[in-house]
Amino acid sequence: MTAPAPVASTIPRPRTIVTADPELDDLNSMIRFLLYSNELEIEGLIYASSRFHWRGDGAGTSFFLPDREYDEPQTSWRWAPGERFIDDAVDAYAQAHANLVVHDPRFPSPERLRSVIREGNVDFEGDTSAETPGSRLIADVLLDDRPGPVFLQLWAGPSTVARALRSIEERFRDTPDWEAVHATVSAKAVITKFASQDGTFDDYIAPVWPGIRVLEVATLAWGYMARWTIPAAQHGLLSAEWMRENVTSVGPLGALYRVWGDGRQMVPGDMTDYFHPSGVSADDLRAQGYKVWIDPQPAGEWISEGDSTNMLNLLVPSLRGHEHPSYGGWGGRYEPTSEGADTWGLTDAAFHPDGADLANGPGGDEGSVVRWFADAQADFAARLRWSVTRRFEDANHHPVLAIEQGIDHGVEAGGEVRLSALVDDPDGDIVRVRWWIYDDAGTTDAALAAVDGPETTVYVPAGANPGDTIHVIAEASDDAAGYPLKSYQRVIVTVTGA
Known part of the structure; x- marks a missing residue:
């Protein structure tokens, strides 16, 4: 039995581009994202840098900024040689694809997804000195003849998107078309970002492209500090038992998902990534040289999907949370901020991207996000079941x-x-x-x-x-x-x- 044509096929699917850096929470968010690729038009999957992750230029050039986790100039920072976490996620998706299309034929082919993977501006934090395949893809989508919106998800720093916008400016600035192009692109692009993880948003995007709608989607609820905001009655959805039953034991995508104490690091030897050991206290980790900023949890428990609020309002088009920031959806509800003409922040934010002290706990309850958490987790678990279920009648829809x-x-x-x-x-x-x-x-x-x-x-x-x-x-x-x-x-x- 094959899947019937889904009702959502009559609803325009949001167009989106994801830029991500190699953090384990980005990997986990990417796995969720791919399981909803039937609900989206994915125009790009782009490797990007941030203040936390950059590759270096391969020529031994050192890079240093003060107030970082390191004291000496580095030639790369928390970036594995040959990094391919996006490709790994798509490879796992490819193993599940034959099952997924049984449950919804709109799931894109692995080849389609691979065709939009690009490398962005990854050499150094905030480097926009040159175009990259990723920045060119973003520019091409923003300049195509399809109307907006295009949701530009910044799971990493803004530099690749900034380079794309700078390239558009350089191409049209001195032409009679600049004013129209600037207005069209500004109306078409919607940026969602988990904080500004490099300086290019404040230095370039905000002053040169003030008409672009920008949502600050940073939350605790989907991140490393989820236990601070998710109600205690729902902590079972973060437990090792729930994760094992519903995620990590469920097919190739589930097996790739990162949990506490799973023995894996994104970059071997990274002393800021201490999530892989099992049964080790925070003091023990510090004694080993790790930079511990949140207490370890029992092996197998949820770690983080910190960037998922970038996408959550896109995943249920019929809820219409993506139509306007004030509507609210799985990713929360947003209100205008004083940061710009069309800038929005979570109405009940607990996470403060400006670095406000959270030592005494969160300052907001993130209720507009948290209210949907259990539904989103149940939906995720059901979709993972699709990925391992060969017959339509053997799964729920x-x-x-x-x-x-x-x-x-x-x-x-x-x-x-x-x-x-x-x-x-x-x-x-x-x-x-x-x-x-x-x-x-x-x-x-x-x-x-x-x-x-x-x-x-x-x-x-x-x-x-x-x-x-x-x-x-x-x-x-x-x-x-x-x-x-x-x-x-x-x-x-x-x-x-x-």
């Missing part, structure tokens, strides 16, 4: 959910709109529909006639103002044993004038 009346409505103040969920399940499971109002995403109060069942009515308050919005989430959950799944639809009700 998402319920098919649509809204009969459509997902955008204009309603006068004091009015109402009826909504009907059309639900099916490809596996024949019983599906429960739940409705809820995402209050934080909207701008006025509202009420629902029902919160359970296939139908509800949204009652718009009489005092609502024209332009106010109400965000209604329809959530369909199947009752499959082991790996139940959810599908979503977001309905946006906008208050109109009389």
